[in-house]
Amino acid sequence: MNCGVSTDMKPRTLRRHFRESFKNLRRNGWMTFASVSAVTVTLMLTGIFLVIMLNLNKIGTDIENDVEVRVHVKLETTEAEKDQLKAQIENLPEVEGVEYSSKEQELQNLINDMGSDYTLFEQSNPLYDVFIVKTARPQDTPDAARKIEQFSQTEKAVYGEGKVENLFSFMKTARNIGMILVAGLLFTAMFLISNTIKITIFARRKEIEIMKLVGATNWFIRWPFLLEGLWIGLLGSIIPIAAIAVGYYYAEQEASERFASHFIDFIGYIPLIVPVTLLMLVIAVFIGIWGSFISVRRFLNV
C-alpha cells in the first residue's frame, strides 16, 4: 500500500494556495488590516530614515572626496624634473589623478577669491607651481602626502592635516551609528510584524489543527500562510513607497534650492527613488513571508 505523502506540488494545488491566500485575507479582514498597518508604519519609518541616511552619507562622501593633496614644487625645478615628479606621483598606488597648476594660475585663483588687492603680487609672484593630487580612497590622502614629501622636487605636500583626519573619523562614526539605527529599526519592524501575524495566526490555530486532523502535510498548511504574508508585505508597502516617492520629489527640490549656496548636493530623484523603492519592496516581502513562516511554525509543532 502506498502510504507516502507526495511532496511535489501539482499546479492545481499551487493555484488553490493562491486562491486560498486571497480568500483568507478577505475572511480575516480586520487581522489583515492590522498586519498591513504594522508593515505600513514600520516601513514608513524605515524608508524615511533610509532616505535621510543615504543623503547624509552622500554629502559626507562628497566632502571626503574634496580632500586633495597640494604638492608645492621647489622653485628651481626644471620642466623635465616637473614631468618626472608628476610621473612619480602618478605611480603611487593610492593616487587617482594629478593636475598641474602653474604659479601664475594659482595667483589668478587667489586674486579671483580674495580681490584685486592681490594683483600687487603680479610683480613678484611668491607662490609655487602646484600639483593637485587626488587619491582613489579619500582615507589614503595622509599616506599619499607623506610619500610625496619624500620626492626630491617636493617643497611641501599640504592636505589640511588634522582637520582631514577629524573629518574621516567623524564620518566613520556617523556611518556606524546610521547602520546600527537602520538595523535596529528593521529588527523592530520584523518583531512587530511577526507578532501581529502571530496574533492573527493564533486566532486561526483551530484551522491549522483541523487541517492536520484531516491529513494535510505541513507544507500544504504553510503555503497559503506564506502567500498571505507576501500579500500583507506588498499591501503594506504601497503607502510608504508612494509617500516617499512623492515626498522626496518635493523635498529634494526644496532642499537643493535652500542648500545650493553651501555647495551641498543631494541625491537626485531617480537615483534615490529606484533603489530605495526596490529595497523597501524586498524588505516588505521578506518580513511578510518571514513573519508568517516563524508564526505558523509554532502551531505546526514539528
Added chain:
Amino acid sequence: MIDMQGVTKKYPNGVTALSGVNVTIKQGEFVYIVGPSGAGKSTFIKLIYREEKPSSGTVMVGGINTASLKQRLVPALRRKVGVVFQDFKLLPLLNIYENVAFALEVIEEDPAVIRKRVMEVLDLVGLKHKARMLPTELSGGEQQRIAIARSIVNNPKVVIADEPTGNLDPDTSWDIMRLFETINERGTTIVMATHNKDIVNTIRRRVIAIENGRIVRDELRGEYGYEA
C-alpha cells in the same frame, strides 16, 4: 484494523493515562469505549489517530505502527482515519460544502471527484440542501452531521469519535447514532468514546470499559455498566 499490545502512556507531567492495554479491533466492528471521566478514554482515542504516541508498546492502525511513524508520514495515517469530536471542529468561516471539501482538498484530490464525493456524503447525512450555509446557521445536530460527513468523505477504513453526542440533546443524539450505524453497515470500523448510557444499552455493540488506564471489561454486545 486496530491492534494495541502492551500499550502504556505516561504524560510528561507524570500522569499515567493508560497502562498495559492489549486490544484488537477488527475491520467493520463497532466499539464503544466507556469509563469514568479521566479514565483514559480520550488518550485511547488519541493513540489511534496519532495525536499521541505510546510511551511503550505498539499501536498498529491499518498496518501502520504509529509509535515508529515518522512525523512526515503522519498525514498519510490521518487520511485513513476519520475523526469526530464533541465540539464538531468545523471552520466557522467556510460554508458547509467547503468544510467537507476541505478534507479532500488537502489530499489534492481531483476537483471533479471532490464535487461528486462531497455531494454524496452531504446526501448521506441529509444536509445536501444546506451546502451553502455557514456552520453557525445550523443546529448542533446538523453541525455534527457535517463533521461526520467530513470524516467519511475520503472513505477511511475507520472513524474515531470522541463523545460525538456529548453536546447534543437526546433526540438529536439518536439521529447521530443512526448515522454512525449506517456508516458502520457500509463496512467502516467505528470506535466511539461515550458517556451516553441509553445509547450503549440500546444499540448493543462491543463495549470496552477503561478504568484508571486499564481495560476492566471487554464484551461483545455489552452494557454501559455505570450509573449515568
